[in-house]
Amino acid sequence: MRGSLLLWVGLFLLWIGGGLAWAQREKVLAQRRSPFNELKVVQDGYERILKVRQGKVFVEESRCDMRRPDHLLHQYSRLQMLGTLYPEKLERALVVGLGGGSLSKALLAQFPQLQVDSIELDPEIAKLARQYFGYRESQRCRTLVSDAREFLQKNSQPYDLIVLDAFDGLEIPGPLRTRQFYELVKRRLNPGGVAVSNLHRRSRSYDRDRVSLKNVFEASVGYQGTGLVVVVSGRGPLVANRARWSQSWGFPLEPLERLEEGPGNFDSTVLPFED
Numbered sequence: 721m722r723g724s725l726l727l728w729v730g731l732f733l734l735w736i737g738g739g740l741a742w743a744q745r746e747k748v749l750a751q752r753r754s755p756f757n758e759l760k761v762v763q764d765g766y767e768r769i770l771k772v773r774q775g776k777v778f779v780e781e782s783r784c785d786m787r788r789p790d791h792l793l794h795q796y797s798r799l800q801m802l803g804t805l806y807p808e809k810l811e812r813a814l815v816v817g818l819g820g821g822s823l824s825k826a827l828l829a830q831f832p833q834l835q836v837d838s839i840e841l842d843p844e845i846a847k848l849a850r851q852y853f854g855y856r857e858s859q860r861c862r863t864l865v866s867d868a869r870e871f872l873q874k875n876s877q878p879y880d881l882i883v884l885d886a887f888d889g890l891e892i893p894g895p896l897r898t899r900q901f902y903e904l905v906k907r908r909l910n911p912g913g914v915a916v917s918n919l920h921r922r923s924r925s926y927d928r929d930r931v932s933l934k935n936v937f938e939a940s941v942g943y944q945g946t947g948l949v950v951v952v953s954g955r956g957p958l959v960a961n962r963a964r965w966s967q968s969w970g971f972p973l974e975p976l977e978r979l980e981e982g983p984g985n986f987d988s989t990v991l992p993f994e995d
Contacts, residue, residue, distance in 0.1 A: 756841065757773055759773075759848060761852045768820070769783045769784075774890060781845075786854065791826070792826050795945045796945055803914055806959070806961070807880040807913050808911070808913075812834070813837070813879060814836075814839065814881070814883070816885060820849050837863075839868045842865075875908075879910065880909070880910050882913070883916045884896065891925070898993040899935050900994065902933055902953075911955075914954040915937070918948065919949050920948055925993075926986065927988075928993055931992045932992035938955050939953070939955070939956060940952060940953040943976065943979045960977075
């Protein structure tokens, strides 16, 4: 009996200790309500996470290892970096959807001559990126707090690379997934430029997203990750310049290249999204 009591006391203390350790491991650094959503910044060990409210829960929007702020942790962001292998030249890039600035920081670090513009609709997200995620503006890095579609309509600045990574919770905002929007993106690409789209493979809208891209761009290549597909689209044949990849990216190239999808991975008979 005494032994059983000691065992239960030990298990209780272990449970309490585990809870305290977890509480110390994950710490809320900031919580704000923006014009668009409720936002939270959480520290988990060395990693800092931006979360946005989706219904009753918070979902992860961005994650950064503060020991290496320009290192990409997620598979989808590493697949997005593959898009840098396809433009004929790489001098100007536009990132639609800043989050914690992970991709923008990586692009700036890996391509010293590259100019990066990042568009973010939510001003509070831009502030959190600066305050908590090591994101900094410079002569090479500009932040545009704006609606991406309005910006592309009003500004004729061409880009070699446009990365589309804006999400309203778990879905792409409606105005940023139509055939007309992709036509606008295409007009803002330099000759030989490419657009890179992050699509959720399990979304009910996935096939229509692919068809919307296919209706606009003459060529595309997709990389299928876990629950997602990153699609590189352009006007002409897409040939990866593997010489642009560097070991300083912090992850190997070959495993990602093997994720290139084959033909027929979506239903091409569905209708595209229209305005």
